[in-house]
Structures are given as C-alpha cells and as structure tokens.
Amino acid sequence: MLVSPLSPPVSAQLLLSFDFDGTLHDPASVPAIDPDFFCLIEELRKTHGAIWGINTGRSMHHFAHGLVEGKFPFAPDYAVVCEREIYVSKPDGHFVAEKSWNQRCARDIDEIFAKAKKVMQKIREHIGHHTGAHWMEEDDGSIGIIARTTEEMDWIVTEVKKLTINHPLLGWQRSTIYLRFGHKDYQKGSALAEVARLHQLSSELVFAIGDSHNDLEMLDHNVAQKIACPANAVSDVIEHIRRQNGYVCRRTHSQGVIEALEHFFA
Numbered sequence: 001m002l003v004s005p006l007s008p009p010v011s012a013q014l015l016l017s018f019d020f021d022g023t024l025h026d027p028a029s030v031p032a033i034d035p036d037f038f039c040l041i042e043e044l045r046k047t048h049g050a051i052w053g054i055n056t057g058r059s060m061h062h063f064a065h066g067l068v069e070g071k072f073p074f075a076p077d078y079a080v081v082c083e084r085e086i087y088v089s090k091p092d093g094h095f096v097a098e099k100s101w102n103q104r105c106a107r108d109i110d111e112i113f114a115k116a117k118k119v120m121q122k123i124r125e126h127i128g129h130h131t132g133a134h135w136m137e138e139d140d141g142s143i144g145i146i147a148r149t150t151e152e153m154d155w156i157v158t159e160v161k162k163l164t165i166n167h168p169l170l171g172w173q174r175s176t177i178y179l180r181f182g183h184k185d186y187q188k189g190s191a192l193a194e195v196a197r198l199h200q201l202s203s204e205l206v207f208a209i210g211d212s213h214n215d216l217e218m219l220d221h222n223v224a225q226k227i228a229c230p231a232n233a234v235s236d237v238i239e240h241i242r243r244q245n246g247y248v249c250r251r252t253h254s255q256g257v258i259e260a261l262e263h264f265f266a
C-alpha cells in the first residue's frame with residue numbers, strides 16, 4: 001500500500017538526507033526504525049520547513065519494499081536510488097523520476113562504460129583469478145561486484161583503483177561487500193546537491209547522515225554542511241566525519257539519526 005508524503009512546507013528551508021541500510025534501518029531491531037524518528041521529521045517539517053529523503057544504494061523496487069518493511073507512516077519527499085537516480089514523491093505516494101537528471105546520468109554512464117570496456121573486462125578477469133567474488137551484470141545495464149567478505153572487497157577496491165588510473169571518470173560505489181560501477185559525476189553527493197539546487201537551498205541548509213563508503217560523497221561540506229554518522233559506521237566514515245568536524249553519534253542506527261538531528265536542530 002502506498003503512503004503519501006507530508007503536505008509540503010510553505011517554503012523549504014532545510015534539506016535532510018538519510019542513508020537507509022545501516023543508518024536509518026537496522027534489520028536486527030524491532031521495529032527496524034525507531035518510530036520517534038518519524039515524529040521528529042514531522043516536527044522539523046513544522047519548525048524548519050524541512051524536506052527529507054532517503055539516499056540509498058537500493059534499487060527503486062528494493063527501496064519501495066524498505067518503505068513497507070520500515071513501517072513508514074508517510075513517504076519521504078524524494079529518494080535517491082542506486083546511489084544516483086533521483087525520484088520525487090507525488091501527493092498520492094507515487095515516486096516520479098527526475099527526468100533530466102536521470103537521463104543525463106544514464107547517458108553518461110553508457111558512454112563511460114563503452115569507453116572503459118577493455119579495462120572493465122580486465123578487472124573482471126583479475127577478480128575472477130584472485131578472488132571468489134561474483135561479477136554482476138543486470139538487465140538494466142548496471143555492472144557490479146559482490147565479494148564474499150569485506151576484507152575481500154577491501155582488496156578488490158585497491159585493485160580497481162590501480163587498474164582504472166587512466167579512466168578518471170569511471171566511478172564506483174562501495175558499501176560493505178558490494179560495489180557498483182558508474183560515472184564519477186553521479187553519486188549520492190552530486191544527486192543530493194541536485195535536489196538542493198531544485199529547492200534552491202545552499203549547502204549550509206543541508207544535513208546528511210550515512211554509515212558506509214558509498215556515503216562519503218554526500219558527507220562533504222560542498223554538499224552538506226551538517227554531516228553525521230551513526231556509532232556503527234565503518235571506521236573510514238567515522239574518521240572522515242571527525243576530520244570534517246561533523247557529528248559522530250554515540251548511538252547506532254535510527255537512534256543515532258535522532259541523536260544527530262537533535263544535535264543540529266534542537
């Protein structure tokens with residue numbers, strides 16, 4: 001069943017971006033998202049004119065499943081899925097593609113994949129010889145790798161960096177054992193900056209929180225000046241947030257998210 005978004009604010013004055021898996025959503029908790037999170041969002045809508053969204057590596061289909069599983073009482077105002085595609089929720093709860101961005105993103109990725117075809121084949125062979133990781137090519141054109149362990153993915157990322165040195169625009173996003181290839185210009189950070197641009201909000205009015213490597217581009221002061229990570233974030237993200245004078249939560253998952261929102265907007 002679809003859930004509608006909150007009625008829009010008179011004027012948007014704040015933009016909030018939440019990673020889903022490992023940040024807002026903890027499958028080991030019951031409920032997976034603390035219901036107080038949604039009360040706080042409603043409050044921030046009233047007090048700060050807050051627009052909020054989920055910025056995730058999940059596909060649209062998998063994200064929609066997450067809304068049901070996470071018992072969202074209302075829909076986010078926007079979603080960034082596959083770490084790069086932007087969708088905006090309509091009053092009836094349907095999500096509509098932000099066409100010009102998504103089309104540009106798909107076109108540029110096709111172009112970079114065509115240019116980097118040989119090197120990607122080389123990566124595939126190299127990974128196949130040295131690891132037990134799976135190479136994934138989906139019907140929608142997305143290409144990625146699933147490792148057996150995070151240590152194996154650490155090694156794969158080091159090798160991918162070396163092999164792609166002459167392809168500066170070939171990007172990838174890594175979260176735990178997953179890696180998705182793409183274009184350097186399209187990631188959670190640039191997608192969030194585009195959402196901010198559409199709402200005419202500068203980076204001082206943007207908040208972002210995430211726990212993994214694929215969140216690093218949105219946890220950047222050029223994109224969001226209020227940045228945080230939950231206590232369960234990977235060590236590289238915790239160090240990054242500390243270096244940028246962001247907020248490292250004492251609590252994990254959605255309780256950490258609540259803590260960070262209270263820290264910045266109490």
Ligand SMILES: [Mg+2]
Nearest residue numbers: 019021022212
């Ligand atoms: Mg995450």
